[in-house]
Amino acid sequence: MAKLGPAGYSPYPVSVVEGVLTPPPGKALMFNEIVDEEVAMREAAKAMLTRENPTIFPGPQVLYAWNEEAKRKAKFVRKMAEVLGAKIIPMYDYRPKYPKIDPEKEINPNHPNLTIWHNKIKACIFIGVHCHYANVALKIIRAETDCFTIAMCSMAGHEDAMITLRDQHSEDLEKFIRIAEEVKRELGK
Amino acid sequence: MSVKIFKINEDLKEFMPQEIIDLEEKATWGNPKRGVMDLPYAKELIEEHSLCAGCPESVAFRYILASLPNPEDTVIVNSTGCSSLVFPHIALHTVHPLFGNQNSVASGIKRVLEWRFPDKVKDVVVIAGDGATIDIGLDCTLQSFFRQEKITTICFDNEVYANTGGQDSGATPRGMEFKMAPGGKQWDKVPMWQLAIDSGCHYVARLSVSSPKKVEQVVKKAIYVAREVGPTYIHLYTPCILEIGLNADQGLWEMRQRDKERFKFFEYMTDEAKEVIERKKKEGLL
Structure with missing residues (x-):
């Protein structure tokens, strides 16, 4: 089973070597288990509400107003941050920053661990990051930090996140926000 | 690519x-x-670059990126070398293919873009060093000219393989010595601008980057001609100040010296290219 926390650097910082693959359509992935989407959403909300310094990392697909869906998603990301009491740190593009990033204000896929370490982030949501860079960043975070990662992906998901929600569009974000509000009430927050 | 990609969502x-x-x-x-x-x-369109302080290549980048007539719909294909260190820092689509095959990759991209977006103007520009253009990639470069691909090729000629310690390249002038070529170059500099003309380029220019306005003019002319007529080629002198033993503030001086000799401004255009350039001048775009 994929472990929460430092997974040890090379040779295998990737969950696929442990046989973990992305979930089938309609389902979600929690560590190495295929579960119902709602179950995974509840656990994701719980992780964000109970762990230290929860943060949402929106990527270019929601940061920029390149279509109507992106505009709707941006509103939901904002709402999600309010409900979860989470910070928003953008991954606005994938260029390596020279000479270095400002970890308080940004996250870069080439060294995402710097932002996680600096802000002591123990739970995070990736949303709107293009697949290749989400894969790279999630592997590095999995190998180098003890941050609980949640991928809200509009496509097939990312097996290196501890919770993967696939095919997430604006209506799914709305559903997640409703579930997060419920979990928040249950936790008495 | 659409300009919308740079429009930030108000909520975030x-x-x-x-x-x-x-x-x-x-x-x-x-x-x-x-x-x-x-x-x-x-x-x-370029953030902090990672080239050496005072590198004329960084100046060339700034002028070229400022001069692209259609940056939101431009794809830049680059190649291995000092220049490739800069591409990750620019806010445009760039592609880094294998060392030397940049013109082949650019040909494919241009053809696909023409097929996929027939109603849009999409420019494909190759920016590569002299090693990639003239030595390792000469085959791919010339073949793209022979095939009349509608792409612009810009060669940053620093006359040496700079970031591998100073080996002579095809673009090194005869007799020039470098750290890793102490005997001096035994053959003449490859006249790439002439090869470009002979291979079918419709617009060719040779110059240094000492004059920003001149660089802007040739970049725009080359791109407009490539859009409508066929391949175009720009040969830019961007000396490696480290390899020729100059200080960070001497790049411009070096280029001005060479402006009087082997990088004296030279421009060639076919009749078809001339027609396009005259038309663009009338439209106020040049």
Whole structure:
């Protein structure tokens, strides 16, 4: 089973070597288990509400107003941050920053661990990051930090996140926000 | 690519760093009249670069990126070398293929873009060093000219393999010595601009980057001609100040010296290219 926390650097910082693959359509992935989407959403909300310094990392697909869906998603990301009491740190593009990033204000896929370490982030949501860079960043975070990662992906998901929600569009974000509000009430927050 | 890709969602704008907000608000998108005169006022498409202090290549990058008439719909294909260190820092689509096959990759990209977006103008520009263009990639470079691919090729000629310690290249002049070529180059410099003419380029220019306005003019001419007629080629002198033993503030001086001799401004155009250039001048775009 994929472990929460430092997974040890090379040779295998990737969950696929442990046989973990992305979930089938309609389902979600929690560590190495295929579960119902709602179950995974509840656990994701719980992780964000109970762990230290929860943060949402929106990527270019929601940061920029390149279509109507992106505009709707941006509103939901904002709402999600309010409900979860989470910070928003953008991954606005994938260029390596020279000479270095400002970890308080940004996250870069080439060294995402710097932002996680600096802000002591123990739970995070990736949303709107293009697949290749989400894969790279999630592997590095999995190998180098003890941050609980949640991928809200509009496509097939990312097996290196501890919770993967696939095919997430604006209506799914709305559903997640409703579930997060419920979990928040249950936790008495 | 659409300009919308640079428009930030209002809901998340407050979390974006100023440099990205500037890219939306102060960069010169959608304006074919953009040029080097915008440099002091507009947001540049290049952030901090990772070249050596005072490197003329970095100057060439700034002028070229400021001069692209259609940056939002331009794809730049680059190649291995000092210049490839800069591409990750620019806010445009760039492709880094294998060392030397940049013109082949650019040909494919241009053809696909023409097929996929027949109603849009999409420019494909190759930017590569002299090693990639003239030595390792000469085959791919010339073949793209022979095939009359509608792409612009820009060669940054520093006359040496600089970032591997100073070996002579095809573009090194006869007799020039470098750290890893102490015996001096035994053959003449390859006259790439002439090969480009002989291979079918419709617009060819040779110059240094000592004059920003001149660089802007040739870049725009080359791109407009490539759009409508066929391949174009620009040969730019961007000396490696480290390899020829100069200080960070001597790059411009070096280029001005060479402007009088082997990089004296030279321009060639076919009749078809001339027609395009004259038309663009009348339209106020040149």
